[in-house]
Amino acid sequence: MFQNLSERLESAFKNLKGEARISELNIANTVKDIRRALIDADVNYKIAKEFTDKVKDKALGEKVLNAISPGQLMVKIVQDELAELMGGKEAEFSITGNPAVILIAGLQGSGKTTFTGKLANYLKTKKGKSPLVVAADIYRPAAIDQLTVLAEQIGVDIYAERDNNDAVAIAQNAIKEAKAKNKNVVIIDTAGRLAVDEVMMTEVANIKAAVGPTEILFVVDSMTGQDAVNTAKAFNERLDFSGVVLTKLDGDTRGGAALSIQYTVNKPIKFVSSGEKMETLDVFYPERMAQRILGM
Amino acid sequence: AGKSTVDEEVLDNLEEALVSADVGIETTIEIIKRIEARVSKDKYVGSGELNKLLQEEIEAVLVDAPEQSYRNFDTPPDKKPYVILVVGVNGVGKTTTIGKLAHNYKKAGKQVILGAADTFRAAAVDQLTIWSERVGVPIVKQAMGSDPGAVAFDTMQSAMARGSEVVIIDTAGRLHNKAHLMDELGKIKRVIQKVVPDAPHEVLLVLDGSTGQNALVQAKQFTATTDVSALAITKLDGTAKGGVVLAIASQLQIPVKYIGVGEKIDDLLIFDKHEFVDSLFKIAE
Numbered sequence: 001m002f003q004n005l006s007e008r009l010e011s012a013f014k015n016l017k018g019e020a021r022i023s024e025l026n027i028a029n030t031v032k033d034i035r036r037a038l039i040d041a042d043v044n045y046k047i048a049k050e051f052t053d054k055v056k057d058k059a060l061g062e063k064v065l066n067a068i069s070p071g072q073l074m075v076k077i078v079q080d081e082l083a084e085l086m087g088g089k090e091a092e093f094s095i096t097g098n099p100a101v102i103l104i105a106g107l108q109g110s111g112k113t114t115f116t117g118k119l120a121n122y123l124k125t126k127k128g129k130s131p132l133v134v135a136a137d138i139y140r141p142a143a144i145d146q147l148t149v150l151a152e153q154i155g156v157d158i159y160a161e162r163d164n165n166d167a168v169a170i171a172q173n174a175i176k177e178a179k180a181k182n183k184n185v186v187i188i189d190t191a192g193r194l195a196v197d198e199v200m201m202t203e204v205a206n207i208k209a210a211v212g213p214t215e216i217l218f219v220v221d222s223m224t225g226q227d228a229v230n231t232a233k234a235f236n237e238r239l240d241f242s243g244v245v246l247t248k249l250d251g252d253t254r255g256g257a258a259l260s261i262q263y264t265v266n267k268p269i270k271f272v273s274s275g276e277k278m279e280t281l282d283v284f285y286p287e288r289m290a291q292r293i294l295g296m
Numbered sequence: 297a298g299k300s301t302v303d304e305e306v307l308d309n310l311e312e313a314l315v316s317a318d319v320g321i322e323t324t325i326e327i328i329k330r331i332e333a334r335v336s337k338d339k340y341v342g343s344g345e346l347n348k349l350l351q352e353e354i355e356a357v358l359v360d361a362p363e364q365s366y367r368n369f370d371t372p373p374d375k376k377p378y379v380i381l382v383v384g385v386n387g388v389g390k391t392t393t394i395g396k397l398a399h400n401y402k403k404a405g406k407q408v409i410l411g412a413a414d415t416f417r418a419a420a421v422d423q424l425t426i427w428s429e430r431v432g433v434p435i436v437k438q439a440m441g442s443d444p445g446a447v448a449f450d451t452m453q454s455a456m457a458r459g460s461e462v463v464i465i466d467t468a469g470r471l472h473n474k475a476h477l478m479d480e481l482g483k484i485k486r487v488i489q490k491v492v493p494d495a496p497h498e499v500l501l502v503l504d505g506s507t508g509q510n511a512l513v514q515a516k517q518f519t520a521t522t523d524v525s526a527l528a529i530t531k532l533d534g535t536a537k538g539g540v541v542l543a544i545a546s547q548l549q550i551p552v553k554y555i556g557v558g559e560k561i562d563d564l565l566i567f568d569k570h571e572f573v574d575s576l577f578k579i580a581e
């Protein structure tokens with residue numbers, strides 16, 4: 001385990017004493033160390049490679065003698081690069097439109113339904129909105145009940161049709177209902193699906209086409225490993241989502257999937273979810289995430 | 297493939313394949329070292345021979361369960377009822393796996409009973425109830441928010457009274473770094489033992505196949521609290537490989553018994569080492 005990358009880099013740089021600049025040769029082991037730390041944090045293998053190559057290029061030629069601590073200089077280069085990658089885009093969240101329509105999608109068990117509740121709660125309490133949550137998961141046992149319980153907890157209305165097995169129609173009907181009841185935000189919770197499930201991917205693409213969402217959020221479990229890249233790519237190809245939600249950050253995962261996803265699809269992380277309670281929703285802090293991934 | 301010597305390039309490709317399957321750096325290096333030890337570098341080894349070596353070395357990491365009757369959904373005769381406690385972090389597939397397991401035990405002619413000890417997550421009891429109806433087995437439940445230990449106790453007593461052969465208890469998803477929630481699991485276990493002292497006979501840790509290196513930490517923490525005896529790896533119907541179980545097997549010696557390959561009642565398979573290792577090297581797309 002890479003408990004403290006800083007310390008490791010520090011010791012790696014001990015051999016650099018007396019050398020004035022970072023060179024291809026004297027940096028090789030350090031770059032390898034960083035790469036391993038990233039992979040250990042579940043950053044995708046190929047991306048970790050590309051990323052560290054980039055960092056290496058930035059570091060080459062930097063004067064190490066003048067820096068108080070060459071290890072820290074290297075860490076700083078890595079961190080800056082990481083933070084830039086993750087925070088490069090301004091992560092605005094749009095709730096304009098009448099109603100604004102937010103479509104929630106992702107793999108099974110990633111935290112979509114819980115997030116739907118959290119987002120509705122946030123928009124209601126922090127933004128003065130009047131949300132309608134929509135149960136468009138017609139597959140998972142008790143999916144409607146689950147969203148109903150959450151909606152009740154936060155005091156938000158829910159739209160569900162227990163006997164309709166057409167998720168697209170349910171979503172469309174929900175928007176009509178929202179208009180009739182003066183709800184200004186509609187949040188559509190969908191069933192979990194695998195990217196390789198053609199029928200299910202078509203369904204969610206059809207929901208998108210039918211309701212024209214203001215925002216499409218891709219919900220990802222922060223514990224996800226190397227597969228994050230495949231999944232993010234596939235969902236993005238079908239949905240061209242507008243943002244990412246990282247869940248279960250109350251765990252101790254390093255969360256390298258966050259880096260992999262941003263690197264792959266270049267979409268901003270708009271929210272992070274860190275708990276089962278409805279209040280545990282936060283905006284995304286790139287620097288914090290960078291430190292977490294590096295295990296610092 | 298195509299290469300006839302085990303050189304740097306072959307080893308690099310192997311490293312990429314293993315790491316990309318979530319095996320993790322440490323275990324990957326271990327495996328590569330083993331391969332290197334068996335074929336001195338640059339010595340002629342046909343690609344078929346290399347694949348065989350790989351299969352062998354990786355399969356050797358995966359431990360077998362001491363008792364094999366689970367393969368036929370049979371239970372040891374001296375353990376009646378056979379009690380399975382199902383644990384894991386949030387959303388990995390515990391409840392679904394329980395539904396599938398119950399179905400398989402029932403098909404094998406066993407009297408099964410379910411205990412709904414997740415009284416926390418919204419509609420968790422409703423979800424397990426639907427599974428119990430699908431399978432056609434009884435369920436013991438209480439109101440949401442009630443003490444999960446009390447539900448477990450009720451379930452055990454009901455199992456004794458009915459003469460059930462298999463008891464499967466669902467628990468709420470919990471992150472392993474939350475001490476109070478982990479303590480609660482320990483308590484559920486002790487309550488079960490009040491009724492059947494040598495139970496639970498199986499503590500099944502469910503892992504999401506798409507989880508990366510954190511699964512190893514999960515396995516360590518859940519084992520520390522509840523002595524995990526077996527693993528189920530879910531969601532292997534996608535492109536994720538679940539390679540982190542190699543690290544878990546090598547460090548904790550816990551056998552994988554089941555894999556989940558879908559959301560339907562029949563989508564549970566008995567873990568097959570050979571197929572699993574094979575799939576680690578199948579490239580997606």
Ligand SMILES: Nc1nc2c(ncn2[C@@H]2O[C@H](COP(=O)(O)OP(=O)(O)OP(=O)(O)O)[C@@H](O)[C@H]2O)c(=O)[nH]1
Pocket residue numbers: 106107108109110111112113114115137140143190191192193247248249250251273274275276386387417469471
């Ligand atoms: N600790 C923790 N648990 C979470 C978080 N978000 C969701 N969960 C839990 O994760 C599990 C799955 O969450 P759901 O909201 O049901 O996930 P989903 O994506 O809707 O699942 P499907 O509809 O089955 O695909 C539940 O136990 C939630 O309580 C989080 O940020 N932290």
Ligand SMILES: Nc1nc2c(ncn2[C@@H]2O[C@H](COP(=O)(O)OP(=O)(O)OP(=O)(O)O)[C@@H](O)[C@H]2O)c(=O)[nH]1
Pocket residue numbers: 108109140192194384385386387388389390391392393414417420467468469470530531532533534555556557558559563
């Ligand atoms: N594709 C696929 N989906 C699965 C599999 N196993 C479970 N799921 C889905 O994963 C989601 C979560 O499953 P649950 O059984 O509710 O997971 P859980 O661990 O009980 O969740 P919590 O109780 O909230 O912690 C559901 O949508 C399931 O249908 C599997 O093997 N393959």
Ligand SMILES: [K+]
Pocket residue numbers: 108109110221387388504506
């Ligand atoms: K997951």
Ligand SMILES: [Mg+2]
Pocket residue numbers: 112113114137140143189190191192
């Ligand atoms: Mg859901």
Ligand SMILES: [Mg+2]
Pocket residue numbers: 390391392414420466467468469
């Ligand atoms: Mg459950």
